[in-house]
Amino acid sequence: MSSHSHHDPLEKRELVEADIRERTYVPEILKGIALTTKHFLRNLFGERDPNPDVVDRKGLATITTVNYPEEKVDYPPGYRGLHRLVPREDGKPRCVACYMCATICPAQCIYIEAGEYGGDDEHAESRVIEKYPKQFVIDELRCIVCGLCVDACPKDAIRMDTYTHVPSEYNRQGFVYDIPKLLKGPAVSHPSDPWYKRGSSAPPDHVHKEAHTRITAGGAALAKRPPLVEVVKFAKP
Amino acid sequence: MRLGVVFVSLGLIFGGFFALMGGAYALGGVVEDFGRTHGVSGLASLTNILILMLMIVMVFATLLTLAERKWSAFMQDRVGPNRARFPGLPNASLAGIPHIVTDVFKMLTKEAFRPKNASKVLFALGPMLAFAPVFALFAVVPAGPTLKIFDHPVMMVSTNLDFGLLYLFAIASLAVYGTSLAGWASNNKFALLGGVRASSQMISYEVALGLSLVGMMIAFSTVKLAGPDGMSEMQMQYLWSTRVGSFDLGLPAWGIFIQPLGFLLFFAAAFAETKRAPFDSPEGESEIVGYFLEYSGMQFGMFMIAEFVEVVVLGGVIVAIFFGGWSLPFGNEWLMNLAVMKQYPILLGAIYGTVFWGKTLLLVYLQMVIRWTMPRFRYDQIQKLGWQILLPVGLANLFVSGALILWDPSLRALALFGFFVIGVFAFLTLTPPKQVRQEQEAADDHHGGHGHAAPAPHDDHAALPASTH
Numbered sequence A: 001m002s003s004h005s006h007h008d009p010l011e012k013r014e015l016v017e018a019d020i021r022e023r024t025y026v027p028e029i030l031k032g033i034a035l036t037t038k039h040f041l042r043n044l045f046g047e048r049d050p051n052p053d054v055v056d057r058k059g060l061a062t063i064t065t066v067n068y069p070e071e072k073v074d075y076p077p078g079y080r081g082l083h084r085l086v087p088r089e090d091g092k093p094r095c096v097a098c099y100m101c102a103t104i105c106p107a108q109c110i111y112i113e114a115g116e117y118g119g120d121d122e123h124a125e126s127r128v129i130e131k132y133p134k135q136f137v138i139d140e141l142r143c144i145v146c147g148l149c150v151d152a153c154p155k156d157a158i159r160m161d162t163y164t165h166v167p168s169e170y171n172r173q174g175f176v177y178d179i180p181k182l183l184k185g186p187a188v189s190h191p192s193d194p195w196y197k198r199g200s201s202a203p204p205d206h207v208h209k210e211a212h213t214r215i216t217a218g219g220a221a222l223a224k225r226p227p228l229v230e231v232v233k234f235a236k237p
Numbered sequence B: 001m002r003l004g005v006v007f008v009s010l011g012l013i014f015g016g017f018f019a020l021m022g023g024a025y026a027l028g029g030v031v032e033d034f035g036r037t038h039g040v041s042g043l044a045s046l047t048n049i050l051i052l053m054l055m056i057v058m059v060f061a062t063l064l065t066l067a068e069r070k071w072s073a074f075m076q077d078r079v080g081p082n083r084a085r086f087p088g089l090p091n092a093s094l095a096g097i098p099h100i101v102t103d104v105f106k107m108l109t110k111e112a113f114r115p116k117n118a119s120k121v122l123f124a125l126g127p128m129l130a131f132a133p134v135f136a137l138f139a140v141v142p143a144g145p146t147l148k149i150f151d152h153p154v155m156m157v158s159t160n161l162d163f164g165l166l167y168l169f170a171i172a173s174l175a176v177y178g179t180s181l182a183g184w185a186s187n188n189k190f191a192l193l194g195g196v197r198a199s200s201q202m203i204s205y206e207v208a209l210g211l212s213l214v215g216m217m218i219a220f221s222t223v224k225l226a227g228p229d230g231m232s233e234m235q236m237q238y239l240w241s242t243r244v245g246s247f248d249l250g251l252p253a254w255g256i257f258i259q260p261l262g263f264l265l266f267f268a269a270a271f272a273e274t275k276r277a278p279f280d281s282p283e284g285e286s287e288i289v290g291y292f293l294e295y296s297g298m299q300f301g302m303f304m305i306a307e308f309v310e311v312v313v314l315g316g317v318i319v320a321i322f323f324g325g326w327s328l329p330f331g332n333e334w335l336m337n338l339a340v341m342k343q344y345p346i347l348l349g350a351i352y353g354t355v356f357w358g359k360t361l362l363l364v365y366l367q368m369v370i371r372w373t374m375p376r377f378r379y380d381q382i383q384k385l386g387w388q389i390l391l392p393v394g395l396a397n398l399f400v401s402g403a404l405i406l407w408d409p410s411l412r413a414l415a416l417f418g419f420f421v422i423g424v425f426a427f428l429t430l431t432p433p434k435q436v437r438q439e440q441e442a443a444d445d446h447h448g449g450h451g452h453a454a455p456a457p458h459d460d461h462a463a464l465p466a467s468t469h
Ligand code: SF4
Pocket: A101, A104, A105, A106, A107, A108, A109, A110, A138, A142, A143, A144, A145, A146, A147, A148, A149, A150
């Protein structure tokens, strides 16, 4: 092999005759043993740092295992977890049963049955909207976790910010999530919400609550990072 | 914390060796005393079988089933088995020790399945024939000095045969029957092929195995392993020595110094006999269907434990032949002449026994680390290595050693030759291979020249067989 040949990556490399160190095996085996033993001793005497961020680990041990059920890696921000239906301040779903999510869903796993608010509905603030979901069902087994439903929703009523998996179940029916199972997490409200419809042009008597909420441990990771959406606060009059 | 646990465990291991060997000497002395008063001598062999083979070797092998997994995990930056728990200790993985218990339960409670048309007797005989010879090998390996306890000499070996090494070869070749029978009797062609691979490999390497030890035999002109005139104890003599006060210092005539090539050949050949990686083409755990394909439950467990017993026994045999047996590298005379040792010979025996098992532990580690470092040999590479490398090198080593022993019976010339060989290997190990050197030179030449050179992979030929050009 000429000393210049390997500078051209396209040139076909000739098969190099094995060196005496490889032909006698022993020196190469000794080097290999030294390497393996180094790892063995480091991991024998060094304690594994349980920090779930493997790259941030310190210490002698070179083990990168995260002992899963006991230690969990934080999901990255923007992770698409289990769906939730976002509640209003009064605990009802924000959903207005517009069928946008059910329409865009490529897996067709969202089933919605719309109900209508009557004119004499007891909830005065709900009167400004016409529809609400009587049934809202997601079959989490069919869902391909694409997140399109979240993007499609005009009312910020469905989110995938729970930072959890779909938990395991013993039967398929358990994966069919209805409103009681879906409706959870912190309430979210926007100034433009119709149920805050105002009679005058005065600023709304309510503080915008942006909920980039982390329901589980994932929140710790997000808290370290700059917010993805700037939170706008409306001053009281 | 972790350091403390490691040192306490090491202390427990060596303390265990110490206590067991002390107990072995004491029990041997008592039994010998009892036997002599009734006109029988040599009863201590029985207790030696009990303690050395049944207790130490078996327990050692059982612990190795876990150690292999745990050690390999550490070598590969994994955690290793840690999920089994003892009831009542739900949060303590105890370094995986509960896995030994669960493994044993699993083996014992699984169905011992026999294929429909398999030969009933031979199928059952297979695992026994694979296990028994391996186990019996240890009978001639001395684990400690012969000491006078209760006025009777007690040997720390199960049987002191005059033909120790020949017994070793004979019994080692018997293990072929177990594997080939297991392969044949299973009535399964894949098992049969595995058995054929195993037997051809083992028979090929027996030649190199025998040849590699001839150098040691002529150096000490004996085939005896145990006893004061045995190979193991004769390695205590010094080639060169001085004294510091009453402490004796020097270079002992260990086999590794006078026969380094013999050691390498024997180690390689014996490794092939154990059928462990890198020589595991007869059966390769998850990848290669092997001769015990049809075995399940404890019958499979016999094959598995036989492999680990083989590792321990091979470690012991190598220590006895090449690493001075139970002796210390220096200071033996000083230790033996200490007043307290003369007064309590059991203490001396326990110390030497611990030294023996400590050395064995190191060699067991060496076998494990090789198994987890080397890639598997291809089948043709195995045969080439055996017939085209080990055999000629063994013959050359035999002639050179014979000539040097004739020329200088004090073995000093042989030791100098041994150091030369060790030096050559050390030099080769510490200098980079030719291609790496060339690449470094080329990189230096073109430093800052035309752009960034793609780093050429230089490991693509590392695992090629020695004879590939
Ligand atoms: S994530 Fe995708 S597949 Fe799942 S429900 Fe939403 S739109 Fe459908």
